Amino acid sequence: MVKMNKLVCGTASLLSMSLLAACGNGGDGGDEGASEGGSDTLSVWVMGDGNESVQPIFDAYTEETGVEVNLQSIPWSAVHDRLLTAVASGEGPDVVQMGSTYMAEFIDAGALMDISEYIESEEALSPDNFFEGNVATTMFEDNYYAVPWYTETRALYYRTDLLEEVGYPEGPSTWDELYDAAVQLSERGDNMYGFDINLQEQTFGPMFAMQNGSDVITEDNTAVMNEPEFVEAIEYLHSFAEAGASPMQDLGIEISQSFGGEGIVPMFISGPWSITAIEDQTTDIEGEWDIRTLPEGPVSNVSNTGGANLAVWEGSDNPDQAIDLIEHIVSTESLLTYYDTTSSLPALMSAWEEEPFQDEKVAVFGEQLENSEHMPLIVGWDRVSKAYLSSFEQIMVGGADIQDTLDNLNQEVQSIIE
Amino acid sequence: MKSKKAPYFFIAPAIILLLMFSIFPILIALLISFTDMSLAGLADYSRIEFLGLQNYQNILQDNVFIQSITNTLFYVLFGVPLVILFSLTIAILINMGKTKYFSFMRVVFYSPSITNIVAVAIVWAFLFNPSESIGLINQMLSTVGIQPIGWLTNTDVSKFSLVILAVWRGIGINMLIFSAALQNIPKTMYEAAELDGATKWEQIWHITIPQLKFSTSFVTITTIIGWLQFFEEPFVMTDGGPLNSTMSVALFIYRNGFQNNQFGYAAAGSLLLFVVIIAATMIQLRLQRRGQN
Amino acid sequence: MINISKKLKITIGAVLGLWGLVTVIPFLWMILSAFKTNAEIVSTQPNLFPSEWTLANFAELFQRLNFDVYLVNTAIITLLGFVGLFLNAMAGFAFAHYDFKFKNFLFILVLATMMIPGQVTMIPVYLLLNQMGLTNTYLGIVLPGLTGAFGIFLFRQFFSSISEEFFEAARLDGASDFYVFFRVALPLSKPIIAVQGILTFIAGWNSFLWPLIIANDQSFYTLSVGLQLLQGQHATNFALQMAGAAFMVVPILIIFIIFQKYILSGFNISGGK
Numbered sequence: 001m002v003k004m005n006k007l008v009c010g011t012a013s014l015l016s017m018s019l020l021a022a023c024g025n026g027g028d029g030g031d032e033g034a035s036e037g038g039s040d041t042l043s044v045w046v047m048g049d050g051n052e053s054v055q056p057i058f059d060a061y062t063e064e065t066g067v068e069v070n071l072q073s074i075p076w077s078a079v080h081d082r083l084l085t086a087v088a089s090g091e092g093p094d095v096v097q098m099g100s101t102y103m104a105e106f107i108d109a110g111a112l113m114d115i116s117e118y119i120e121s122e123e124a125l126s127p128d129n130f131f132e133g134n135v136a137t138t139m140f141e142d143n144y145y146a147v148p149w150y151t152e153t154r155a156l157y158y159r160t161d162l163l164e165e166v167g168y169p170e171g172p173s174t175w176d177e178l179y180d181a182a183v184q185l186s187e188r189g190d191n192m193y194g195f196d197i198n199l200q201e202q203t204f205g206p207m208f209a210m211q212n213g214s215d216v217i218t219e220d221n222t223a224v225m226n227e228p229e230f231v232e233a234i235e236y237l238h239s240f241a242e243a244g245a246s247p248m249q250d251l252g253i254e255i256s257q258s259f260g261g262e263g264i265v266p267m268f269i270s271g272p273w274s275i276t277a278i279e280d281q282t283t284d285i286e287g288e289w290d291i292r293t294l295p296e297g298p299v300s301n302v303s304n305t306g307g308a309n310l311a312v313w314e315g316s317d318n319p320d321q322a323i324d325l326i327e328h329i330v331s332t333e334s335l336l337t338y339y340d341t342t343s344s345l346p347a348l349m350s351a352w353e354e355e356p357f358q359d360e361k362v363a364v365f366g367e368q369l370e371n372s373e374h375m376p377l378i379v380g381w382d383r384v385s386k387a388y389l390s391s392f393e394q395i396m397v398g399g400a401d402i403q404d405t406l407d408n409l410n411q412e413v414q415s416i417i418e
Numbered sequence: 419m420k421s422k423k424a425p426y427f428f429i430a431p432a433i434i435l436l437l438m439f440s441i442f443p444i445l446i447a448l449l450i451s452f453t454d455m456s457l458a459g460l461a462d463y464s465r466i467e468f469l470g471l472q473n474y475q476n477i478l479q480d481n482v483f484i485q486s487i488t489n490t491l492f493y494v495l496f497g498v499p500l501v502i503l504f505s506l507t508i509a510i511l512i513n514m515g516k517t518k519y520f521s522f523m524r525v526v527f528y529s530p531s532i533t534n535i536v537a538v539a540i541v542w543a544f545l546f547n548p549s550e551s552i553g554l555i556n557q558m559l560s561t562v563g564i565q566p567i568g569w570l571t572n573t574d575v576s577k578f579s580l581v582i583l584a585v586w587r588g589i590g591i592n593m594l595i596f597s598a599a600l601q602n603i604p605k606t607m608y609e610a611a612e613l614d615g616a617t618k619w620e621q622i623w624h625i626t627i628p629q630l631k632f633s634t635s636f637v638t639i640t641t642i643i644g645w646l647q648f649f650e651e652p653f654v655m656t657d658g659g660p661l662n663s664t665m666s667v668a669l670f671i672y673r674n675g676f677q678n679n680q681f682g683y684a685a686a687g688s689l690l691l692f693v694v695i696i697a698a699t700m701i702q703l704r705l706q707r708r709g710q711n
Numbered sequence: 712m713i714n715i716s717k718k719l720k721i722t723i724g725a726v727l728g729l730w731g732l733v734t735v736i737p738f739l740w741m742i743l744s745a746f747k748t749n750a751e752i753v754s755t756q757p758n759l760f761p762s763e764w765t766l767a768n769f770a771e772l773f774q775r776l777n778f779d780v781y782l783v784n785t786a787i788i789t790l791l792g793f794v795g796l797f798l799n800a801m802a803g804f805a806f807a808h809y810d811f812k813f814k815n816f817l818f819i820l821v822l823a824t825m826m827i828p829g830q831v832t833m834i835p836v837y838l839l840l841n842q843m844g845l846t847n848t849y850l851g852i853v854l855p856g857l858t859g860a861f862g863i864f865l866f867r868q869f870f871s872s873i874s875e876e877f878f879e880a881a882r883l884d885g886a887s888d889f890y891v892f893f894r895v896a897l898p899l900s901k902p903i904i905a906v907q908g909i910l911t912f913i914a915g916w917n918s919f920l921w922p923l924i925i926a927n928d929q930s931f932y933t934l935s936v937g938l939q940l941l942q943g944q945h946a947t948n949f950a951l952q953m954a955g956a957a958f959m960v961v962p963i964l965i966i967f968i969i970f971q972k973y974i975l976s977g978f979n980i981s982g983g984k
Contacts, residue, residue: 073940260755393659439856440824533960544757595865599902601902622713632868688828692826692827
């Protein structure tokens with residue numbers, strides 16, 4: 001029987017290899033398309049509308065060095081598809097923007113170049129220059145595979161006028177205050193709530209668990225999503241729904257509809273991008289809202305770091321030049337341009353001394369970044385977070401038992417890790 | 419005389435292209451379904467491990483997969499008859515008038531099919547909004563005293579909402595096919611029936627419907643296949659939620675396989691779906707053949 | 712054509728009108744939203760008609776799209792798609808009116824290709840095109856979707872409904888098989904060519920995935936890819952999306968109205984027996 005298995009396995013893998021290999025790495029000729037023109041051209045993949053966001057930065061680089069930059073913008077909706085095909089054929093760009101949650105998987109697949117020697121030799125790329133939470137996403141098994149580009153973290157958005165009425169003009173500063181404020185606000189009437197429990201955000205529950213001292217997944221890769229620290233955090237979140245202080249279902253409305261006007265949901269947690277959304281679309285509450293760092297949990301008020309890094313694709317013909325371009329992109333001047341075009345916050349700490357980041361609201365995120373961590377950096381995190389979302393929904397919407405559900409979740413997560 | 423070689427010339431280009439870009443990839447998918455192919459395996463084939471039937475065993479024990487199957491059957495059961503009935507009815511009704519107004523109606527009923535899916539998602543999210551002040555449908559219901567319905571948030575209702583949406587989108591193309599087929603029914607048949615004193619209803623029932631048999635079988639088969647692969651609507655509207663109540667098999671495959679890079683698992687799911695669709699099609703073809711004999 | 716009285720015609724017209732109104736509301740909503748500001752779209756009291764008409768969305772759209780490049784690419788890809796239409800018609804004709812070895816097997820094979828979700832085949836197809844050196848070419852973008860089971864099946868069904876006698880007459884005059892196909896079968900199938908033509912046009916016009924994956928630089932991008940690029944990671948500008956969708960639908964509407972004429976040109980006029 002064993003023999004039979006081996007035989008089948010051998011034939012099948014041989015067959016699949018020959019079929020796949022027949023059309024796999026087409027040899028050296030293949031790379032030409034990606035970085036044609038040799039050392040004078042670099043190809044770069046950027047997510048979203050690159051013409052708008054990074055072209056000015058590249059133009060400056062070309063003027064300075066004479067090196068052409070061939071920009072390819074990838075729509076956010078198709079990032080995964082495009083990266084997959086690049087991994088499959090081995091043909092990628094020279095420089096690629098990598099979302100921080102994608103890092104572990106693509107490094108594991110060998111898609112990104114180990115650039116540790118450059119990180120050590122180039123002063124400008126030294127890890128000390130960047131926020132720790134972001135640096136952590138570029139490093140795997142003591143090697144560096146990317147340079148932090150922009151960063152994101154979450155803070156609490158609140159309506160100053162409504163929060164003042166319930167006694168928290170500066171917004172709630174602890175878990176208890178958050179709960180109290182939310183319950184009071186929900187007593188304004190039917191279909192009125194206090195705080196938004198986000199059912200779609202993959203980091204929402206784990207972030208609260210971390211504030212309660214949970215590791216979520218320990219360093220030796222053990223899932224602890226059913227330990228008391230985690231369970232208590234979920235119970236805390238569930239208590240909002242129980243008290244009617246948070247919608248039990250997705251209201252299907254935009255920020256302007258929930259946060260503006262009479263403030264159906266006057267407190268929510270989000271990243272810096274919501275500033276622009278509110279300023280542009282929710283003009284009726286000008287001066288009546290603010291942002292503050294997250295309310296302090298039993299252990300901390302740690303937030304969740306996200307953002308994107310810049311990496312060199314494995315097999316790039318010209319890593320030296322690619323690193324040079326990355327240095328240019330993470331220079332203070334380029335980061336200011338980038339903030340201008342996209343409102344993305346720099347991962348480079350020294351850039352925060354510049355004027356735009358002194359803005360009162362933006363500065364809150366700067367402050368929160370000092371206490372912000374990335375979610376566990378493991379290869380299967382995407383699957384883990386989807387498993388969490390479905391469990392969280394079962395608890396919040398489906399009314400499932402918290403401990404039982406989290407026991408099952410933990411088991412599932414452990415099997416994903418292994 | 420019919421040449422013996424001609425048919426091969428006729429089908430060769432299409433068959434070759436399909437072999438290359440459809441059949442060959444399906445065979446690859448079959449192989450992949452016996453492995454643990456992941457992102458790492460894609461980059462380096464030596465990291466692929468052979469799992470035998472493990473993926474198939476696992477997926478058949480996956481509760482969400484089982485639920486996605488029952489959901490998909492629900493979609494097919496309600497969606498397919500509605501689409502066929504509505505598109506046939508509309509095609510026949512429009513064909514009765516020859517004026518510009520009736521031609522214009524064809525554009526009207528085709529409009530959902532050409533509305534970009536992104537726009538569809540945005541507009542229907544507003545229509546289905548549970549709030550009375552924002553959701554147009556609930557707004558209308560409230561004028562006749564009906565309480566707001568959680569179209570996409572209530573687990574009992576969400577499947578029906580997606581069926582409504584998909585039927586709305588699916589009518590256009592099938593109506594068009596029926597419209598084209600209606601032109602091929604010789605006028606003389608109706609004239610003869612009229613002379614024999616047949617009513618309008620009898621003419622539709624005894625001439626129009628039987629004459630449409632080839633297009634009806636086409637529409638039936640392609641609609642069943644389409645609904646078995648139900649994907650876009652739950653993908654853009656609910657992402658399978660709430661509580662997996664709208665999860666379809668195709669969406670399950672996409673979510674578990676291609677978002678999570680478990681290609682082997684996803685391929686196994688696709689192959690199972692493939693077998694089901696083939697079986698459904700064969701049964702359908704056989705039933706039609708029996709009907710014809 | 713069933714003859715109907717004026718009264719019945721008006722009743723039918725009224726029923727269709729009401730039904731049509733319900734059907735067309737989302738489409739109208741899309742068109743009208745394109746003329747609203749984003750703030751108005753997401754306001755707490757949405758209206759069907761814009762309270763203040765604006766062209767700003769279209770201005771931004773044309774400014775941010777690499778319009779000239781994308782339009783040319785889209786047009787080329789759409790035109791190439793029509794080659795596939797004729798290949799589908801040929802295959803459908805053979806399946807309907809010839810007997811040959813493995814006919815049933817091959818037809819089932821064709822149908823089978825309709826039944827596999829596209830994501831499963833994406834990577835193998837890409838690797839194949841890559842190996843053939845077709846990355847960064849229009850051919851590479853078009854080939855994967857050039858022929859399709861849907862089209863072949865549709866033509867086969869349609870040709871099946873045409874009696875063999877039509878072709879026999881031509882053959883007795885000594886016409887070749889190709890002559891019969893091009894000069895007898897194709898002209899007879901104007902309605903179904905029109906239907907397939909509309910579908911081919913829409914598919915080409917909206918092509919998104921392959922232009923994106925096959926291209927190694929933006930010079931091969933289509934309008935659809937350009938539109939998707941306007942979508943941000945977190946915030947969505949609904950008004951801009953609506954303007955894009957409304958703009959993309961205009962050529963489709965024009966093509967539809969032109970082709971509709973042919974859908975209605977039945978063959979019974981020319982060759983009725």
